[in-house]
Amino acid sequence: MFYREVGQFKSTYAADMAVFPIRQDRIGIAAMLAFAVIGIPLIANDFVLTSIMIPGLIFTLAAIGLNILTGYAGQISLGTGAFMGVGAYAAFKMASAFPQVNVLVWILASGAFSAAVGVVFGLPSLRIKGLYLAVTTLAAQFFLDWCFVRIGWLTDYSSSGAIEAARRSFLGVAITGPEASPLARYFAVLGLVVFLTFVASNLVHGRIGRTWMMVRDMDIAAELMGVRLLPAKLLAFAVSSYFAGVAGAMMVFFWLGAAEPSAFGISLSFQVLFMVIIGGLGSMIGSYFGAAFIWALPVVIKFAPNLVGVEIQSATVEHVNSMIVGALIIFFLIVEPHGLARLWAVTKQKLRVWPFPW
Amino acid sequence: MDLLAAIFVDPFLRMGTNPTFLIQVIWEGFVSGVLYALVALGFVLIFKASGVFNFAQGIMVVFAALALVGLHEQGIPAWPALLAAVGIMLVLAIGIERVVLRPLVNQPDIILLMATIGLTRFLVGLGEMVFGGEPKVMITEALGIPTGIWRIPLFGKNLVLKEIDMTAAAVAIAMVAFLAVFFARTKIGRALRAVADDHQAALSVGISLNRIWVIVWFAAGIVALVTGIMWGARSQVSFDLEVIALKALPVLILGGFTSVPGAIVGGLTIGIGEKIGEIYWGRLLGGGIESWLAYLIALAFLLFRPQGLFGEKIIERV
Amino acid sequence: MRSSLPPIEKGKPILQVENISLAFGGVKALTDVSFDIVAGEVRAIIGPNGAGKTSMLNVINGFYHPQVGRVVHRGEARTGRKPHEAARRGIGRTFQNVALFKGLSTLDNIMAGRTLKMNRGFFWQCLRFGPALNEEIDHRRKVEEIIDFLEIEHIRKVPVGKLPYGLKKRVELGRALAQEPELLLLDEPMAGMNLEEKEDMSRFILDIRETFGTTIALIEHDMGVVMDLSDRVVVLEYGRKIADGTPEEVQNDQTVIDAYLGRSH
Numbered sequence: 025m026f027y028r029e030v031g032q033f034k035s036t037y038a039a040d041m042a043v044f045p046i047r048q049d050r051i052g053i054a055a056m057l058a059f060a061v062i063g064i065p066l067i068a069n070d071f072v073l074t075s076i077m078i079p080g081l082i083f084t085l086a087a088i089g090l091n092i093l094t095g096y097a098g099q100i101s102l103g104t105g106a107f108m109g110v111g112a113y114a115a116f117k118m119a120s121a122f123p124q125v126n127v128l129v130w131i132l133a134s135g136a137f138s139a140a141v142g143v144v145f146g147l148p149s150l151r152i153k154g155l156y157l158a159v160t161t162l163a164a165q166f167f168l169d170w171c172f173v174r175i176g177w178l179t180d181y182s183s184s185g186a187i188e189a190a191r192r193s194f195l196g197v198a199i200t201g202p203e204a205s206p207l208a209r210y211f212a213v214l215g216l217v218v219f220l221t222f223v224a225s226n227l228v229h230g231r232i233g234r235t236w237m238m239v240r241d242m243d244i245a246a247e248l249m250g251v252r253l254l255p256a257k258l259l260a261f262a263v264s265s266y267f268a269g270v271a272g273a274m275m276v277f278f279w280l281g282a283a284e285p286s287a288f289g290i291s292l293s294f295q296v297l298f299m300v301i302i303g304g305l306g307s308m309i310g311s312y313f314g315a316a317f318i319w320a321l322p323v324v325i326k327f328a329p330n331l332v333g334v335e336i337q338s339a340t341v342e343h344v345n346s347m348i349v350g351a352l353i354i355f356f357l358i359v360e361p362h363g364l365a366r367l368w369a370v371t372k373q374k375l376r377v378w379p380f381p382w
Numbered sequence: 383m384d385l386l387a388a389i390f391v392d393p394f395l396r397m398g399t400n401p402t403f404l405i406q407v408i409w410e411g412f413v414s415g416v417l418y419a420l421v422a423l424g425f426v427l428i429f430k431a432s433g434v435f436n437f438a439q440g441i442m443v444v445f446a447a448l449a450l451v452g453l454h455e456q457g458i459p460a461w462p463a464l465l466a467a468v469g470i471m472l473v474l475a476i477g478i479e480r481v482v483l484r485p486l487v488n489q490p491d492i493i494l495l496m497a498t499i500g501l502t503r504f505l506v507g508l509g510e511m512v513f514g515g516e517p518k519v520m521i522t523e524a525l526g527i528p529t530g531i532w533r534i535p536l537f538g539k540n541l542v543l544k545e546i547d548m549t550a551a552a553v554a555i556a557m558v559a560f561l562a563v564f565f566a567r568t569k570i571g572r573a574l575r576a577v578a579d580d581h582q583a584a585l586s587v588g589i590s591l592n593r594i595w596v597i598v599w600f601a602a603g604i605v606a607l608v609t610g611i612m613w614g615a616r617s618q619v620s621f622d623l624e625v626i627a628l629k630a631l632p633v634l635i636l637g638g639f640t641s642v643p644g645a646i647v648g649g650l651t652i653g654i655g656e657k658i659g660e661i662y663w664g665r666l667l668g669g670g671i672e673s674w675l676a677y678l679i680a681l682a683f684l685l686f687r688p689q690g691l692f693g694e695k696i697i698e699r700v
Numbered sequence: 701m702r703s704s705l706p707p708i709e710k711g712k713p714i715l716q717v718e719n720i721s722l723a724f725g726g727v728k729a730l731t732d733v734s735f736d737i738v739a740g741e742v743r744a745i746i747g748p749n750g751a752g753k754t755s756m757l758n759v760i761n762g763f764y765h766p767q768v769g770r771v772v773h774r775g776e777a778r779t780g781r782k783p784h785e786a787a788r789r790g791i792g793r794t795f796q797n798v799a800l801f802k803g804l805s806t807l808d809n810i811m812a813g814r815t816l817k818m819n820r821g822f823f824w825q826c827l828r829f830g831p832a833l834n835e836e837i838d839h840r841r842k843v844e845e846i847i848d849f850l851e852i853e854h855i856r857k858v859p860v861g862k863l864p865y866g867l868k869k870r871v872e873l874g875r876a877l878a879q880e881p882e883l884l885l886l887d888e889p890m891a892g893m894n895l896e897e898k899e900d901m902s903r904f905i906l907d908i909r910e911t912f913g914t915t916i917a918l919i920e921h922d923m924g925v926v927m928d929l930s931d932r933v934v935v936l937e938y939g940r941k942i943a944d945g946t947p948e949e950v951q952n953d954q955t956v957i958d959a960y961l962g963r964s965h
Binding site: 100148151152154155156159160162163166167169170173174290294297298301339340342343344345346347348349350351352353354357358361 | 435481482485486489491492493495496497499500501502503504505506507508510511515625628631632635639667668670671673674677678680681684685
């Protein structure tokens with residue numbers, strides 16, 4: 025009753041092809057944005073900001089990146105963590121070499137380095153597909169892992185082998201470094217993620233996104249429609265790695281404040297992959313759902329038993345978390361391979377006809 | 383000039399001046415290659431029979447080893463514990479077939495791959511919860527595996543060979559030989575190959591898919607148990623093994639995903655190649671190149687021969 | 701795309717296949733096959749199963765590369781060219797086992813056919829609003845014309861995986877048409893259809909030729925369709941050409957009759 029499209033006729037192709045054709049969806053998105061900009065800062069405390077909102081948004085960006093490569097373009101990648109690392113180290117080097125330039129510029133630029141590395145490791149996709157390509161991305165992951173440890177230049181020869189975010193500001197407000205307030209960092213992250221989601225959504229809804237999906241579904245037919253496969257795949261690698269790189273840079277500058285090479289290891293790659301699978305492959309909003317879900321799950325597991333009066337150890341939390349994530353992946357793949365995004369779409373479908381059953 | 387000499391001359395000089403050490407390195411590579419081949423074998427078994435790439439093979443190795451050690455810790459003597467561990471792997475195989483494979487029977491490969499990734503995560507959590515996360519010691523002596531050391535004088539130096547390594551090699555080769563014959567000659571082996579080729583066709587000639595899959599996953603579980611025992615005896619039983627199992631991927635790329643002899647050839651190539659690369663050339667790059675050298679070798683291979691040494695060339699039909 | 705290439709005069713050859721031999725390992729798919737396709741005609745390629753008909757189309761598309769012989773398209777030899785170039789030179793194609801993009805809707809599948817004609821670069825695509833969106837709308841108009849033409853308005857937004865077989869084939873035809881091809885290769889467009897669907901499809905094929913002037917080469921098993929629709933027929937058997945002429949000539953050729961009846965000759 026509330027979600028009906030009745031009366032919302034589309035009289036132009038533009039209206040029909042809009043990303044959110046239904047008015048209620050547009051209102052919903054506007055409301056969420058308003059809540060994120062105004063509501064959250066009002067009601068959330070520092071803990072929620074630093075441990076839930078900021079990393080959640082950063083992971084969403086990484087998930088969008090991986091979704092573009094694996095969900096839309098169909099090229100499976102197990103190297104997301106390493107590409108995030110490239111962005112982090114690039115941002116660190118540039119910010120320390122040119123401190124006078126706004127750090128936001130460097131964070132956005134760091135993705136370009138990731139993109140370049142992504143393209144190099146994507147070159148084999150000309151001849152290699154599927155599982156074999158996944159092995160190539162593993163090669164990237166392990167090789168870059170080694171680079172992060174061995175190449176001292178990357179950390180400015182720091183003795184700890186870690187990189188740190190120094191104090192940088194924007195419009196007079198400190199946004200990185202120890203003095204930056206959680207709220208300032210939250211707004212920086214929110215702004216960047218919203219902007220980049222806008223760009224990703226545009227790409228995915230237009231010719232380029234369609235080309236990627238053509239390559240994913242049947243690359244032979246795509247080729248016979250005139251698509252040049254290698255450039256299309258490399259573009260997917262480039263864009264995806266760009267997003268991962270920016271997410272990695274944000275991880276260091278806005279969330280952790282510092283990072284060691286192990287932060288960008290293969291477990292990070294798997295974590296982002298799980299977000300994408302559970303959230304829904306090939307869906308922008310799925311990336312949000314997946315990141316939120318995987319990120320919030322340990323918190324829920326930790327606190328939910330307390331509500332019923334049961335004590336639970338933190339080590340057990342981690343184990344139960346792994347089991348639940350693993351079981352859920354299998355569950356989703358059986359029941360709804362398109363993840364939470366499809367569940368959401370189905371729910372909306374039911375809402376359309378509510379209170380009727382169909 | 384120096385660099386060129388360092389790449390093309392020095393390593394061979396070092397090999398020549400200390401041949402005992404060279405043979406030692408080759409031996410070490412051989413042994414780790416044999417163990418890689420064992421892990422790869424588990425993958426090959428399942429892939430050959432069901433077309434599924436079982437990402438969880440690595441964690442199955444850890445799980446099997448942990449089960450064995452855990453049972454022994456509870457006071458069960460070694461050989462009964464071994465039998466019980468085999469039983470646990472059988473239960474696991476049946477469980478996986480019912481819960482994961484059967485519902486996903488007609489889905490594309492990428493879905494099944496992701497399901498095994500999910501399975502891996504689940505087993506990691508379960509294993510850590512049940513057996514604890516700290517590394518454990520394998521019950522080598524209790525199982526009767528020889529643990530002595532042979533020192534063989536050669537070219538003026540001593541070649542150090544551990545009995546555990548020799549046992550591992552012998553066991554692995556025996557397994558490979560057994561499985562190769564099994565697939566080629568027996569009725570069940572033929573059925574497994576039929577299932578790998580075409581599920582529906584195999585069903586239509588009366589092969590019970592479910593039973594075959596349980597058999598195959600059980601066999602892979604046994605291979606995992608043997609692998610776990612051997613790996614664990616050489617170092618220790620810990621969840622790190624799970625990531626080492628990812629090394630099996632380059633092995634499979636070299637040897638082909640469906641070839642049992644290929645797993646051995648691939649394993650040995652990667653094992654020996656990795657060791658020699660690290661010892662003789664690794665210092666040029668600061669060491670530690672073992673973590674990615676295997677993947678680089680595999681990648682180079684893929685570019686020239688996408689189907690691996692032993693795999694079948696895929697001709698796409700439109 | 702076609703506007704950049706001068707149209708071939710009706711009656712002149714648009715494509716020539718010369719002495720094509722194609723083998724996969726030991727299997728000889730085609731042996732010394734030569735024929736031509738003339739602009740504006742409907743050319744049927746027929747023959748018993750396994751005759752190499754689909755392989756022939758794949759060679760024309762540049763998907764398979766023959767060991768011997770060459771394909772001359774618009775006067776230029778096409779040996780060694782990649783598949784995407786066939787599309788760029790105005791060759792469209794449908795497939796025996798419908799090769800639609802399963803994850804996309806009917807509308808998106810047909811829009812996929814417009815890919816070559818969409819030029820707005822990466823920067824505009826990132827922005828979407830403005831030139832990129834206008835381009836999408838322009839092409840959407842053309843695609844809607846094709847949807848009207850093929851009478852598939854009602855399934856516009858349906859994911860093609862859910863469509864019945866007959867409609868899938870029609871969508872695939874729409875996708876090929878979206879390329880505005882000069883030469884359209886149809887691989888068994890009527891396979892698995894009932895009489896009514898075949899009549900619809902035949903009507904569409906003739907309309908395509910009438911309205912757009914497209915040259916059509918089609919592989920087909922239904923003799924009635926072949927006789928009614930085609931101007932000329934080429935007959936393949938075991939990878940060799942055994943007849944080439946008008947439908948009547950081919951129908952009365954003893955070698956052809958023997959081939960279909962399984963008699964050795």
